[in-house]
Amino acid sequence: MGVDRREFLKIAGLSTLLGLGGKGALEVLSGKEAEASLQAEPQGGVRYAMVVDMRKCLERENCHDCMEACHREHNVPQMENPRHEIKWIWTEPYEHAFPGQGHEYTEERLLGKPFVVLCNHCDNPPCVRVCPTKATFRTPEGIVMMDFHRCIGCRFCMAGCPYGSRSFNWKDPRNYIREPNLDFPTRMRGVVEKCSFCAERLVKGLPPACVAACKEGALVFGNVRDPESDVRRVLRENFTIRRKPELGTLPQVYYIV
Amino acid sequence: MLEKALVGSRKYWLWLSFLAAVIGVGVLCYLWQFFVGLGITGLGRDVSWGFYIAQFTFLVGVAASAVMLVLPYYLHHYKQFGKITILGEFLAVSSVLMCMLFIFVDMGQPLRVLNVILHPTPNSIMFWDMVVLSGYLLLNIVIGWVVLDAEHKEIPPPAWVKPLIYVSIPWAVSIHTVTAFLYAGLPGRHLWLTAIMAARFLSSAFASGPALLILLCFVVRNLTRFDPGKEPIQKLAQIVCYAMILNVFFALLEVFTAFYSQIPSHMHSLEYLFVGLEGHGRLVPFMWTAVLLAVAGIVLLIIPSTRRNEKTLAVAAAAVFAAAWIDKGMGLVVGGFVPNPFEKVVEYAPTAPELLITLGVWAVGFFVLTVLYKIAISVKEELAA
Helix, strand or coil: CCCCHHHHHHHHHHHHHHHHCHHHHHHHHHCCCCHHHHCCCCCCCCCEEEEEEHHHHHHHCCCCHHHHHHHHHCCCCCCCCHHHCCCCEEEEEHHHHCCCCCCCCCCCCCCCCEEEEECCCCCCCHHHHHCCCCCEEECCCCCEEECCCCCCCCCHHHHHCCCCCCEECCCCHHHHCCCCCCCCCCCCCCCEECCCCCHHHHCCCCCCHHHHHCCCCCEEEEECCCCCCHHHHHHHHCCCECCCHHHCCCCCEEEEC | CHHHHCCCCHHHHHHHHHHHHHHHHHHHHHHHHHHHCHHHCCCCCCCCCCHHHHHHHHHHHHHHCCHHHHHHHHHCCCHHHHHCHHHHHHHHHHHHHHHHHHHHHHCCCHHHCCHHHHCCCCCCHHHHHHHHHHHHHHHHHHHHHHHHHHHHCCCCCCCCHHHHHHHHHHHHHHHHHHHHHHHHCCCCCCCCCCCCHHHHHHHHHHHHHHHHHHHHHHHHHHHCCCCCCHHHHHHHHHHHHHHHHHHHHHHHHHHHHHHHHCCHHHHHHHHHHHCCECCECCCHHHHHHHHHHHHHHHHHHHCHHHHHCHHHHHHHHHHHHHHHHHHHHHHHHHHHCCCCCCCCCCCCCCCHHHHHHHHHHHHHHHHHHHHHHHHHHHHHHHHHC
């Protein structure tokens, strides 16, 4: 037989998308963005993703280890005014992290519980699409990154991000950093920043700071292109959801609720 | 012709000094913002665009509306607009200038503005907005100046300006379409994610721009010896009337889709704007004021006697202009950010320095408009004498 499983899925996916028409079909035809979402078994290379296992995370509800580690590592300032807050990784109540998922009979285990949220490092990121200077861009490994020195502070990316994952320095953040980490740059006022999946640690072969800090092992990080990776194993074995999948951004942070 | 801006009555100089004072206050506040950051505004992580960007959006419409004079005059040879076409073009020039300034004062790192050109990014609508706005500014400066200069010298305008004029017509449509695309292509901002956004922008533009032009014609007639004439003003009034009815119609289409479908995310922003959401309703009184003004304006424009009476026409034009300004200059941008991506309601209100910077930019626009109008009208007065 000439058609193997991979080929079949490709054809099936392609015809579905062509049937639906629009952008999806165009992207498949142009062979770019949508590939990752279609392939049942992605080929080699590196594509970073994270799974947040909320069952483990909620075992210690008041734990802030991941957030503290991240903020220390990246010189994230502690702004006094809530409007000016800089957030790389933080928590939102379940029904707000997943708008539309909460209902009047939501189980107690989830209702109002703090869900860890961060940049989703989307495969089809609107922030990258709208940035007028390429100050926000996507690395070959799929990390959505910021060039703080090129950002003009227009905040189009903040309007474009449907996850509220981007923060703007409304004031000079350097006055609000408690213990500066000299190994990572601080930012100046007027630029946008966000989670970078700790690209600076990944190049040294280290896991992201939040992952390393989580004693519960609730944050699983790795290469989804590698079928043997931890992240793939967890995805294979559990039912996972993503934030606002209907928007077509293809988020790469998955949740086990 | 520039020298005509340097001689003027006491009133002229007083008005310019007043505008210069307002600009001065704006500049001082801007310096404060420049050195401290946008934190001195009421903006924040949830409502990250506010008054500045709203003014920008509204003024792109005013700029685009020059086409409502250029098109009938040059394509349909509606001669009555010949006298005031220059007023429309110069209004476009000062409006685009204000648009650019509003973008500039909204930027976190204004000194890096050239990055948009150094690293051109065609997938960003912002890049295209810069292209069409600067092109439109240039077109209107060149066309307005060359045609006026020819009039001044009592010779026909050079032939090469004709193609530019024809180009400026679709170009005017493009500036507001591209500006609508800034909003209409963002996933997750439900108020903005609408296919008729560009159509709404154009209809509100073709109502508010000519409405302002009617008021400016009255001012010009009262202060100078130049009379734009009764008929072109009446024609403008008809344009405003049709465009405003379309604008309201389009807005009602949005209301129908949101509320008949009952999709919560589509209803939220409209609820926030018109009835308040989760106990927050800072914009509600403004939005209903806009509704009342829009209805009043349309009624005064539909009834022939109130449209022909220039006193009631002035009231109607002011009402339409104010309604469009509230709707686009406040409601649209802020409403798009409420509720935030976590479906929480965080409100926004501009701060005093933010308002003063905004006023300063408007004053720059009116300063440039006054100078340009002074030149144009001096030329026309000379010819009439």
